[in-house]
């Protein structure tokens with residue numbers, strides 16, 4: 001619910017469990033007065049104290065009043081160069097060379113429904129949403145700033161976006177345009193970030209804020225394996241089920257920055273948005289710039305509630321899944337089984353082994369096009385390699401379909417190898433600086449997706465491929481970071497726009513696939529989880545979570561990912577052992593339990609399995625279908641922390657709380673292990689549940705728990721299905 005008090009210029013956003021408030025003061029500076037557990041209302045600006053603080057300057061209109069300073073006030077969208085020395089939200093350069101942005105409130109608008117953003121991903125939906133737009137202006141600069149707020153009450157979600165418009169007649173340069181600024185009048189908070197590396201993404205790291213600025217970001221051109229555009233601030237004692245926390249997520253797939261500053265008077269400011277590194281966007285007169293959407297959730301009851309609210313909001317209001325409401329097939333992908341070394345018969349063999357086990361989608365990975373026999377050549381040439389696949393997809397796809405399977409295809413549209421027809425014809429279509437040797441990544445260069453003609457070419461080639469056969473799925477891969485960022489199509493003063501225009505170009509192409517192939521399921525991928533962000537999820541409702549398919553490492557990766565992204569978005573496959581990434585041997589049952597907790601598939605040659613293994617796989621596929629609704633739409637509960645506990649446990653609980661699937665994986669075994677009793681979560685305390693043929697009250701299972709069997713051997717797993725009577 002949005003309440004606009006026009007007389008006092010007080011704006012209060014209520015969600016089911018939280019309240020967010022802003023107020024324009026007598027100087028029309030927009031102050032942030034509150035964000036926390038839901039309260040009845042009132043004007044929370046009484047919390048702000050005005051004191052003379054040395055070296056905190058006072059704006060001109062305050063005269064000699066020394067107690068009013070932007071340096072000490074909690075701001076809704078911090079300005080720059082006018083006496084607030086904390087993190088700015090907006091930095092501009094005006095035609096006279098000044099770097100001052102002084103924003104004052106000039107008006108507001110309230111609308112039913114959710115605003116949309118042109119060319120950028122955004123949460124969507126109808127009547128459940130309300131929108132508030134606050135208009136700010138820097139009169140001297142002729143600069144208007146529109147702050148957008150979307151309120152999804154049931155999920156405690158508050159989205160924010162910002163539009164900046166040059167209303168003058170001279171250009172304005174933007175050096176920073178954050179999506180969100182969040183001021184707290186307390187600094188005793190912890191910051192949690194989700195970090196890692198290729199094949200080990202999104203591991204949570206938590207530390208108390210120390211004085212000064214700290215944060216994470218990416219300057220790799222993608223959101224990256226190393227840090228994720230999702231962070232959490234929380235009270236020091238906050239855990240899964242208690243404590244106050246705030247999640248901040250950016251719907252953006254390029255360079256981002258999330259910084260928290262613990263300030264001199266023990267306040268905290270979080271600023272998140274496009275990374276200012278090599279960002280300089282010129283706004284011509286009347287031109288506007290839209291900063292990507294951010295999505296905030298405050299949970300007064302710990303991380304678990306925050307995650308479930310994000311999951312529900314993402315599932316219903318961000319994913320555009322062509323198979324929503326239907327059952328997605330379990331897939332088999334040939335990558336780890338063959339790498340580049342395959343032909344049509346080999347692929348059909350793999351599919352033939354998979355089909356009788358209930359696997360319904362065959363995905364042909366990298367290596368099917370151009371001269372792609374290794375990762376040194378072929379990227380950019382999107383026509384079928386006739387040596388490997390004689391007769392093309394027109395010949396292969398019917399053979400797969402004859403087995404009762406649908407067909408999916410790997411693509412990497414943003415890249416080119418120098419050894420390709422495309423590069424030989426258009427060497428200037430890549431990002432790269434004339435006169436400098438180009439930096440290669442995986443022996444490939446990056447196409448300049450800021451250019452429409454480059455995107456048009458790639459799209460028409462891929463559209464022809466997709467139209468040549470019955471293809472129901474694509475895996476959109478992206479296998480290097482951006483470097484040598486310079487576009488031959490832009491003038492010198494606009495080179496600071498290339499990183500952002502590249503991301504907009506990727507979104508544009510993804511949108512074209514959506515528009516022209518509405519039934520195509522798209523899975524995102526960037527060397528696994530290098531672009532696992534909410535921006536991509538708007539276009540690709542599932543993302544290959546990591547190139548690491550080891551079940552035990554995956555427990556950690558999927559645990560971290562679950563803090564804001566729902567399990568149904570995490571591509572997860574059973575692969576062969578010893579594992580291709582770390583050599584670990586895990587039981588097939590355990591690999592199945594871990595992978596079926598996401599967008600489930602296999603990535604191995606099932607023709608090489610024993611009869612006993614095939615029976616296990618057949619059961620896994622059947623179990624996945626049996627539990628499908630629970631895993632896709634249920635609420636997710638983390639029951640342990642794999643970074644601390646000797647076992648990892650989690651549960652999917654149906655929204656009516658009548659069913660649950662509890663999964664447990666143990667670590668490496670020791671003799672005489674301790675007894676472990678697992679306390680369940682999310683059940684209805686007043687219902688009785690059947691577990692392994694015995695009935696228990698929900699409150700007993702949650703308070704007293706359920707004893708886990710003694711592990712025998714490393715990395716064992718247990719699945720418990722609970723149904724209410």
Ligand code: DGJ
Nearest residue numbers: 335365366525527528547
């Ligand atoms: C990286 C992906 O994450 C892998 O799954 C595979 O598709 C390779 N690229 C293919 O080059």
